[in-house]
Amino acid sequence: xxxxxxxxxxxxxxxxxxxxxxxxxxxxxxxxxxxxxxxxxxxxxxxxxxxxxxxxxxxxxxxxxxxxxxxxxxxxxxxxxxxxxxxxxxxxxxxxxxxxxxxxxxxxxxxxxxxxxxxxxxxxxxxxxxxxxxxxxxxxxxxxxxxxxxxxxxxxxxxxxxxxxxxxxxxxxxxxxxxxxxxxxxxxxxxxxxxxxxxxxxxxxxxxxxxxxxxxxxxxxxxxxxxxxxxxxxxxxxxxxxxxxxxxxxx
Numbered sequence: 001x002x003x004x005x006x007x008x009x010x011x012x013x014x015x016x017x018x019x020x021x022x023x024x025x026x027x028x029x030x031x032x033x034x035x036x037x038x039x040x041x042x043x044x045x046x047x048x049x050x051x052x053x054x055x056x057x058x059x060x061x062x063x064x065x066x067x068x069x070x071x072x073x074x075x076x077x078x079x080x081x082x083x084x085x086x087x088x089x090x091x092x093x094x095x096x097x098x099x100x101x102x103x104x105x106x107x108x109x110x111x112x113x114x115x116x117x118x119x120x121x122x123x124x125x126x127x128x129x130x131x132x133x134x135x136x137x138x139x140x141x142x143x144x145x146x147x148x149x150x151x152x153x154x155x156x157x158x159x160x161x162x163x164x165x166x167x168x169x170x171x172x173x174x175x176x177x178x179x180x181x182x183x184x185x186x187x188x189x190x191x192x193x194x195x196x197x198x199x200x201x202x203x204x205x206x207x208x209x210x211x212x213x214x215x216x217x218x219x220x221x222x223x224x225x226x227x228x229x230x231x232x233x234x235x236x237x238x239x240x241x242x243x244x245x246x247x248x249x250x251x
Contacts, residue, residue, distance in 0.1 A: 014087050018091045027094065092192075133148050
């Protein structure tokens with residue numbers, strides 16, 4: 001699932017790299033174009049991928065548009081992988097996350113801050129903000145998180161159980177807090193973080209004032225998620241598939 005808004009300058013190369021890297025028998029690429037005005041959708045449709053458009057501006061609306069068209073054409077899909085549409089996501093990381101999903105994890109998070117090599121390409125504010133917000137999500141959810149990275153795999157049953165309500169900057173933190181509160185099996189793995197190919201940054205790489213304003217919105221969304229979800233009772237263990245006890249991934 002690749003949500004995009006005004007990414008005409010980079011969507012072509014991003015999709016070409018994904019198509020050239022991922023196994024088409026295992027992965028379906030769906031682009032959710034939300035509120036774009038620069039011709040992103042026509043460029044995406046030049047590739048063999050699913051494309052859905054919505055006039056509603058917001059990261060979550062783009063994700064839901066991509067999910068909707070995917071479910072319509074592939075009703076048996078079991079999970080969703082969310083990726084950045086600006087070139088920051090390395091498609092070579094996806095099979096690693098998918099392997100953890102196959103072992104039974106309901107939420108597999110790609111952590112950029114746990115791979116120290118990424119720090120050279122990330123601004124100081126980006127590293128501090130995402131590390132701090134990850135810890136904040138962990139405090140509210142009751143388990144340790146090191147990032148709020150966009151690269152993640154969510155099992156369909158968990159995604160539908162959460163029924164995400166935060167359609168803008170709170171999309172990622174709401175999912176992590178909700179999954180923890182619901183007792184889902186969660187795995188966090190280090191992934192690569194690359195610089196965007198072209199276009200303008202919307203969250204990272206912006207001014208300190210913008211970063212602070214966005215951070216406040218994420219903090220508020222996390223608090224709303226904490227209030228909306230309660231700790232999972234013991235019987236909730238049966239709601240989600242449990243990971244293989246012989247797994248090699250770090251929980």
